[in-house]
Amino acid sequence: MCLQVAGHLFEDGKAGSLVDDSGHFYKPLQAGARGQREWKFYETVQLEKQAAVASSSTVDSSYENGNSSPPAATQSRQDSSTRQGASFQEPFCVRNATLLSIIPTYYGVIDLRGRPLLELEDVAQQYHRPSIIDIKVGYQTWYQGAEEGYIQRCQAKDAATTQAALGFKVCGMQVYRASQMGYWRASKRWCKQLPAEAVGKALAIFANNEAGLQPGDVYSGPSGAIAQLQQLAAWFQVQQEFCFYSSSVLIMYEGDAETAEEANVSVRFVDFAHTFPSGGQRDGNFIQGLSALTSMLSAVACSGQYRGLV
Ligand SMILES: Nc1ncnc2c1ncn2[C@@H]1O[C@H](COP(=O)(O)OP(=O)(O)O)[C@@H](O)[C@H]1O
Numbered sequence: 001m002c003l004q005v006a007g008h009l010f011e012d013g014k015a016g017s018l019v020d021d022s023g024h025f026y027k028p029l030q031a032g033a034r035g036q037r038e039w040k041f042y043e044t045v046q047l048e049k050q051a052a053v054a055s056s057s058t059v060d061s062s063y064e065n066g067n068s069s070p071p072a073a074t075q076s077r078q079d080s081s082t083r084q085g086a087s088f089q090e091p092f093c094v095r096n097a098t099l100l101s102i103i104p105t106y107y108g109v110i111d112l113r114g115r116p117l118l119e120l121e122d123v124a125q126q127y128h129r130p131s132i133i134d135i136k137v138g139y140q141t142w143y144q145g146a147e148e149g150y151i152q153r154c155q156a157k158d159a160a161t162t163q164a165a166l167g168f169k170v171c172g173m174q175v176y177r178a179s180q181m182g183y184w185r186a187s188k189r190w191c192k193q194l195p196a197e198a199v200g201k202a203l204a205i206f207a208n209n210e211a212g213l214q215p216g217d218v219y220s221g222p223s224g225a226i227a228q229l230q231q232l233a234a235w236f237q238v239q240q241e242f243c244f245y246s247s248s249v250l251i252m253y254e255g256d257a258e259t260a261e262e263a264n265v266s267v268r269f270v271d272f273a274h275t276f277p278s279g280g281q282r283d284g285n286f287i288q289g290l291s292a293l294t295s296m297l298s299a300v301a302c303s304g305q306y307r308g309l310v
Pocket residue numbers: 003004005006007008009017025027104120121122123124132134172248250270271272273
């Protein structure tokens with residue numbers, strides 16, 4: 001079963017991700033700063049989780065950048081909220097509860113024949129026939145301080161895809177087609193060439209499994225993708241600790257479901273090779289991209305023009 005719908009694949013001699021039966025997903029640590037950043041992000045969050053379990057006190061920490069070793073969960077930081085004149089900040093696990101629930105659980109780094117792999121929760125494990133779409137969020141994938149050549153490459157890619165125009169890009173998808181008892185998978189090329197005018201249709205195609213599910217079943221309702229994305233957006237409105245460039249939301253559902261309830265839709269957040277401390281700023285780039293995505297999904301879910309489309 002192929003679970004990886006986008007990203008670095010087993011091709012051209014490069015290593016891709018692996019899954020095992022225990023429900024773990026192994027992602028090769030990328031070379032250089034990217035791998036270090038993603039590893040550090042997961043280590044930071046994991047340390048905070050452990051600190052919360054070990055102590056019920058409000059020990060706090062900030063996400064620091066620049067060290068090759070993961071930060072310790074110790075340092076406190078000023079916050080805008082004040083109680084009785086004293087500076088007050090909720091513990092990391094409380095103020096970032098939404099983040100913690102949406103990212104994969106992290107189990108550490110393992111070595112596979114000399115290659116370091118991040119050991120993560122397999123977020124698609126609960127599905128019998130996982131339909132998955134990977135959507136990279138944000139109007140830009142580059143960030144201040146990156147190498148000039150990297151910025152130019154990102155700008156060119158963002159302009160050539162829907163990233164810069166729409167605020168998000170479909171990076172990959174697999175859809176279970178119940179009538180054919182098999183998957184349709186979008187190629188990397190198909191995703192790269194998807195024009196802005198066709199994105200609504202692509203999102204509708206993703207939510208139609210030919211077994212009765214329609215976009216409204218996957219995207220709308222109290223447990224649909226839009227409601228889950230709105231919960232993430234609410235966290236983004238208040239969080240000022242992280243900036244996420246080139247990260248993706250994964251929308252998943254049970255491919256052979258016949259009703260919205262059976263679809264068991266889940267939204268998860270992945271890919272932190274370009275995640276940075278935000279220095280007390282909101283992540284406007286991600287917020288705006290997420291808002292654009294949510295609007296497009298709402299339009300697709302409500303529009304009769306996509307009904308029955310395959
Ligand atoms: N924890 C996970 N569980 C299951 N599948 C995952 C997980 N993380 C990523 N994937 C799959 O792998 C793909 C690539 O993951 P990603 O972290 O974006 O890697 P890359 O850095 O190569 O882009 C995603 O589109 C998704 O299909």
